[in-house]
Amino acid sequence: MKLSYEQVKHIAWLARLGLSEAEVEKFSLQLSNILENFDILKQIDTTNVPPATHSIPLQNVFREDEAAKSYPQSEVLANAPRQEESCFKVQPILE
Amino acid sequence: MDYETVIGLEVHAQLLTKSKMFCSCGTDYVSAPPNTHVCPICLGMPGVLPVINKKAVEYTVMTALALNCTIPKSTKFDRKNYCYPDLMKGYQISQYDAPIGRQGWLTISSNGSKKRINITRVHLEEDVSKLWHREDYSLIDVNRSGVPLMEIVSEPEISSPEEARDYLVMLHTILRYLGVSTCNMEEGSFRCDANVSIRPKGSSKLLAKVEVKNMNSFKAVYQAMEYESKRQRSVLEKGGELVQETRGWVDEKGITVSQRGKEYADDYRYFPEPDLPPLVFDKAWIEKIRAKLPELPEARKERFMAQYGLPLYDANILTGSRTLADYFESCLELMDKGKAKLIRNWLLGDFSRLLNATNTDIETTQVSPEHLVEMLNLVDKGTISGPAAKAVFEEMFYSGKRASAIVTEKKLSQISDATKVREMVKKVIANNAKAVSDYKSGKQQALTFITGQVMRTTRGRANPSLVKEILIQELGGKKIA
Numbered sequence: 001m002k003l004s005y006e007q008v009k010h011i012a013w014l015a016r017l018g019l020s021e022a023e024v025e026k027f028s029l030q031l032s033n034i035l036e037n038f039d040i041l042k043q044i045d046t047t048n049v050p051p052a053t054h055s056i057p058l059q060n061v062f063r064e065d066e067a068a069k070s071y072p073q074s075e076v077l078a079n080a081p082r083q084e085e086s087c088f089k090v091q092p093i094l095e
Numbered sequence: 096m097d098y099e100t101v102i103g104l105e106v107h108a109q110l111l112t113k114s115k116m117f118c119s120c121g122t123d124y125v126s127a128p129p130n131t132h133v134c135p136i137c138l139g140m141p142g143v144l145p146v147i148n149k150k151a152v153e154y155t156v157m158t159a160l161a162l163n164c165t166i167p168k169s170t171k172f173d174r175k176n177y178c179y180p181d182l183m184k185g186y187q188i189s190q191y192d193a194p195i196g197r198q199g200w201l202t203i204s205s206n207g208s209k210k211r212i213n214i215t216r217v218h219l220e221e222d223v224s225k226l227w228h229r230e231d232y233s234l235i236d237v238n239r240s241g242v243p244l245m246e247i248v249s250e251p252e253i254s255s256p257e258e259a260r261d262y263l264v265m266l267h268t269i270l271r272y273l274g275v276s277t278c279n280m281e282e283g284s285f286r287c288d289a290n291v292s293i294r295p296k297g298s299s300k301l302l303a304k305v306e307v308k309n310m311n312s313f314k315a316v317y318q319a320m321e322y323e324s325k326r327q328r329s330v331l332e333k334g335g336e337l338v339q340e341t342r343g344w345v346d347e348k349g350i351t352v353s354q355r356g357k358e359y360a361d362d363y364r365y366f367p368e369p370d371l372p373p374l375v376f377d378k379a380w381i382e383k384i385r386a387k388l389p390e391l392p393e394a395r396k397e398r399f400m401a402q403y404g405l406p407l408y409d410a411n412i413l414t415g416s417r418t419l420a421d422y423f424e425s426c427l428e429l430m431d432k433g434k435a436k437l438i439r440n441w442l443l444g445d446f447s448r449l450l451n452a453t454n455t456d457i458e459t460t461q462v463s464p465e466h467l468v469e470m471l472n473l474v475d476k477g478t479i480s481g482p483a484a485k486a487v488f489e490e491m492f493y494s495g496k497r498a499s500a501i502v503t504e505k506k507l508s509q510i511s512d513a514t515k516v517r518e519m520v521k522k523v524i525a526n527n528a529k530a531v532s533d534y535k536s537g538k539q540q541a542l543t544f545i546t547g548q549v550m551r552t553t554r555g556r557a558n559p560s561l562v563k564e565i566l567i568q569e570l571g572g573k574k575i576a
Contacts, residue, residue: 014362016178053171053367059375065112065150068119076133076237086129087234090180093226 002032097296098331100324102259102289103251104316106266107244108276109222109284110154115241116221117145117188117371122242125282129236137241139184145370147172151219151243152195152374154275156384158245159196159217161269161391169375170195172219172368177361180235181223189246191365194218201269202393203261212262213250220244245276251290251301256320260313263287267313268392272417280312287316291323293331302327303337307351309344319344323351395420403427403435412443418458425464430471441467445485449492461495462488470498478502480509482555511558513565516549519557520565523548534570542566 003011008028012019019027070076073086082089112122118136136143159166173191196217203210222242227234247266253259267285270276278285288308292301307323310316323342330337342351390398392414399410399420414420419442426438446467450457470487473479479487479502490501502508510516524531527545534541542563549562 010362014176014178014364054369054372056372058372059169061146061372062149062152063119063146065114065148066119067114067121070120070132071134071138073128073131073133076130076138084232084234087227087236088130088180090233090235092231093180093228093233 003028003035096331098293098328099296100254100256100291100293100320101251101301102253102255102291102320104249104253104259104262105288105290106247106263107222107286107288108247108270108278110151110243110245111274111276112148112150112154112243114148116148116151116219116243117241120241124238124242127238129234129238132238133240137183138237139182145188147371147374148243153384154243154273155195155217155219155245156376156381157273157388158247158270158275159199160381160385161273161388162196162199162201162214162217162247164196164199164214164217166196166376166381167193169193169373171373172371173365174368175220175363175365177363180233181226182221182240183224183237187220187223188368188371189220189365190218201262201265203258203265205255205258205261210258212252212258215248215250217245217247220246251292256317256324259289259320260317263313263316265392268415272389272392274417283311286311289316289320289323291320291327292337293324293327302331303339305337305339306341307344308341308354309346311346315344315346318349319351322349326351389417392417403432405435405439409439409443413439416457418456422457422464426468429465429468434471437471438467441471441488445488446492449489460492462491466491466497473498473502477511477558478508480550480555480557480559482550482559483507483509486555507554507556509558510553510556511561513561516557516561517565517569519549519552520562520569523552524566524569531570542570 005024005028008024008031009019011031012024012027077083077086077088080088109122114120115122115132115137118134120132120134120137122132124132136145156166170190170193172188174186175189175191176186178185194216197215199214199217200211201214203212222239222244224240225236225238227236249262253262267278270278270285276284280286287310288306289310290304290306292304294301305323305327307319310319327337341354343354344351396407396410396414399405399414400407405413412419413423423438423442427435430438446457446460446462450460467488470479470484470491473487474481474484479498486505487498487501487507490496490505491498494501496504523545527548530541530544530548534545545566546559546562549557549566550559
């Protein structure tokens with residue numbers, strides 16, 4: 001199954017990536033290759049296998065509801081490229 | 096053409112846990128400076144591992160049970176991917192196809208008739224950061240991000256603004272009874288979005304679905320629903336076409352405005368959260384949570400009516416908050432059950448008046464049920480008069496002192512000595528010749544006036560029935576019924 005030009009553009013948009021026409025073509029092939037591998041996996045008969053969402057045999061991993069100290073504000077903001085009024089400053093968000 | 100309104104409500108309630116959903120940051124962020132309740136986990140740093148808050152799951156299960164939902168044997172969390180900076184990770188941990196509760200219902204009473212509103216799902220997710228939009232940039236405070244958030248979705252079965260409000264009030268009351276959320280609408284711990292559409296009466300096909308956001312009070316929800324169902328009808332009547340869109344409620348103007356069209360279906364690319372192993376519910380644990388469920392508002396209301404002979408209106412108010420209902424019943428445990436109406440009168444009368452005047456809550460009042468009952472017993476024994484009781488209660492309310500102490504301190508004990516009362520009655524009669532002659536010429540109100548004068552001279556301490564009795568004797572025994 002080959003991904004269409006529109007599908008690749010849509011996926012790129014969801015990830016907020018700007019792709020050139022050449023890149024769309026390139027990734028269309030690469031992504032299609034990945035999907036083809038899933039087609040191979042699909043050939044396995046899983047009729048009697050319950051669906052799994054996780055690959056490790058763990059369940060019910062909880063923590064008790066106890067609050068602990070958070071990080072100092074200065075450390076929280078240490079990696080922020082831009083900050084103002086102790087907040088992260090980002091580009092204007094348009095709905 | 097005749098149209099009917101169809102409303103579905105989506106409620107988000109923050110859970111009343113001490114720590115966040117997936118990390119140990121505290122949840123008491125409301126008045127904290129920005130970015131002080133934050134750690135690498137809620138900041139979405141690479142390589143961190145979220146761990147599920149057990150209490151949050153317990154609260155969600157409890158809510159699902161209270162809303163008559165089915166709890167699955169197992170459930171899981173999913174990543175909801177979207178591009179908006181209110182979550183640092185770039186996705187929200189939520190639940191997609193395996194919510195903790197599904198197919199429940201709650202009962203509302205609108206205009207005196209009961210209606211069951213089905214609940215589609217109850218699921219658990221994390222709250223998002225707070226954003227402030229400035230002219231050409233936005234600011235992010237991550238404090239709220241990661242606070243446990245429960246989402247409760249109703250079926251589109253609500254058919255009027257009244258029903259929408261009644262549904263919300265009922266849900267709000269139930270969550271407060273369960274103690275799982277503060278449900279503070281002003282602080283945003285109880286939020287509501289609505290899907291509103293109209294359709295030709297009797298048709299099953301909905302026209303364009305409009306999502307309304309930004310309603311911050313029960314009143315706003317009512318008004319927004321009313322506005323929106325009228326607006327949609329008028330668009331059609333004018334020959335226009337309805338579009339699927341998101342609209343925001345503007346409280347000051349009382350209107351909704353279009354925020355964005357829904358040209359594309361949302362594309363959240365949900366997938367199972369690989370960092371969180373699935374939950375498998377132990378039946379014993381679920382039953383343990385079920386056993387903790389309190390008597391819910393609807394059941395309690397009906398019991399109040401049957402057990403204490405209260406009218407629907409009173410039972411409704413008294414069971415409107417669990418604290419008030421508990422207070423009422425604590426008083427009755429200390430008194431004769433036949434005193435239900437007396438307690439009701441105090442709670443809904445003077446007590447409510449003082450709580451309103453001071454903008455306080457019965458939860459934090461200084462007057463305990465024991466103290467109130469002690470005061471009522473003083474009235475019963477004749478130690479203080481009814482009017483003096485009001486003054487005593489007010490003093491109790493403000494100072495936290497007990498009634499007996501106030502009575503001694505302020506010399507408020509009732510005057511039931513007939514000689515003393517007669518003396519005062521005579522004095523008042525002598526000073527109110529006009530009222531006396533009015534009374535003698537048949538004016539009934541005059542007696543009330545003279546009684547009032549006697550009570551006034553004693554600052555409410557005279558025994559009112561004794562005053563009346565002696566007054567009538569002194570005025571010549573002419574008793575007016």
